[in-house]
Amino acid sequence: SQTIHQWPATLVQPVGSPLSLECTVEGTSNPNLYWYRQAAGRGLQLLFYSVGIGQISSEVPQNLSASRPQDRQFILSSKKLLLSDSGFYLCAWTKRGAPNTGELFFGEGSRLTVL
Amino acid sequence: AQSVTQLGSHVSVSEGALVLLRCNYSSSVPPYLFWYVQYPNQGLQLLLKYTSAATLVKGINGFEAEFKKSETSFHLTKPSAHMSDAAEYFCAVSELSGYSTLTFGKGTMLLVSP
Numbered sequence: 001s002q003t004i005h006q007w008p009a010t011l012v013q014p015v016g017s018p019l020s021l022e023c024t025v026e027g028t029s030n031p032n033l034y035w036y037r038q039a040a041g042r043g044l045q046l047l048f049y050s051v052g053i054g055q056i057s058s059e060v061p062q063n064l065s066a067s068r069p070q071d072r073q074f075i076l077s078s079k080k081l082l083l084s085d086s087g088f089y090l091c092a093w094t095k096r097g098a099p100n101t102g103e104l105f106f107g108e109g110s111r112l113t114v115l
Numbered sequence: 116a117q118s119v120t121q122l123g124s125h126v127s128v129s130e131g132a133l134v135l136l137r138c139n140y141s142s143s144v145p146p147y148l149f150w151y152v153q154y155p156n157q158g159l160q161l162l163l164k165y166t167s168a169a170t171l172v173k174g175i176n177g178f179e180a181e182f183k184k185s186e187t188s189f190h191l192t193k194p195s196a197h198m199s200d201a202a203e204y205f206c207a208v209s210e211l212s213g214y215s216t217l218t219f220g221k222g223t224m225l226l227v228s229p
Contacts, residue, residue, distance in 0.1 A: 034216065043221040044205065090158055094216075101147045101166050102209030104217055106158035 002027035006091040006107035013114055019064075019078040021110050023091030026072065031093040033074040034104065035066055038088040050074060051096070086114045117142045117208045121220035129228050134178075134193040136223050138206030141187065147209040148189040149217065150180055154202045162204070165189060176200070201227045 006023040013019060025031050035047040046059045048066035056066050063082050067075045074091060091107040094100070122137040140146060147166050151159040163174025170182040176199075180191045189206060203224045207217040 032216075044219045046216060049216060088156070092159075101164060102217055103147075103149065103161065103164060104159070104207075106151075106160070109156065109158045111156060 002093075002105065004091060004093055004105055004107045006089075006110055008110060009108065010111045011113070013081050013112065015083060015114055016080045019076070019081050019085070019112070021076040021089055021091075021112075023074040023076075023107055024072055025074075025093045028093070028095060029071060030096055031072065032096055033068060034092040034094075035064075035074065035076050036090040036092060038090065039086070044090070048076070081114045083114050086112055088112075117146065117210050117218045119206050119208050119218055119220035121204075121206050121223050123223055124221065125224045125226060127226040127228065128196045130198055131195050134191070134196045134200065134225065136191040136204050136206075136225065138180075138189045138191065138220060139187055140189060140206070140208045142208055142210055144210050148180075148182060149207040149209070150174065150178070150189075150191050151205045151207065151219075152176075152202050153205065153222075159205060162191070196225075196227050198227050198229065201225055 003026045033050045037045045037047055050056050050068045053068055064078050089110045092104045094104050118141040120139045149164045150162040152162050153159045162178050163172045165172050165182045173179045178193045180189050182189050203222045205222045206220040209217050
């Protein structure tokens with residue numbers, strides 16, 4: 001069966017410090033991978049998606065970047081965190097190819113607090 | 116372009132009462148529709164999905180939803196609320212275009228009182 005894990009689960013960082021959140025998927029190959037952010041009262045915001053190694057698309061301009069160094073690994077980074085980067089970050093994957101309903105499978109989430 | 120509207124950011128019910136969470140969608144093609152549940156500080160978990168088979172879809176934890184094309188709705192119901200149902204619920208639509216991402220509603224927080 002397929003599993004998705006992301007870490008760390010909780011992170012408290014000072015403003016201006018770097019960030020690295022990691023996500024890995026097991027039990028499938030060539031998944032589409034996604035990073036979402038939840039800020040209080042703002043629902044789910046799609047940040048990045050990737051359809052393959054080294055292929056990253058950004059949905060919104062921001063202080064964050066993403067990378068996909070391996071087929072089932074997705075990393076969210078920042079060189080200098082801002083207060084506004086605080087939130088709950090979710091990694092997700094979906095299968096490619098038929099049959100495909102577009103169903104997303106989510107990780108456990110990472111709570112980032114920037115102070 | 117697809118979109119999802121969830122009516123009510125918060126819904127309060129008493130334990131044992133009917134749960135009704137509303138979702139309306141906009142889609143240019145026959146959609147796939149989903150309901151996800153999120154408990155505090157956890158990821159989203161699939162409750163149920165409509166994939167063009169039966170219009171009444173049954174999910175986990177006693178929830179069900181009915182796809183009504185004429186009303187462009189996919190409301191989520193449960194006959195009797197339980198305290199453990201308190202969570203945030205998200206409706207989502209997929210048109211399987213491009214990278215096959217879902218479009219989510221803003222979520223409805225379900226509050227259950229004893």
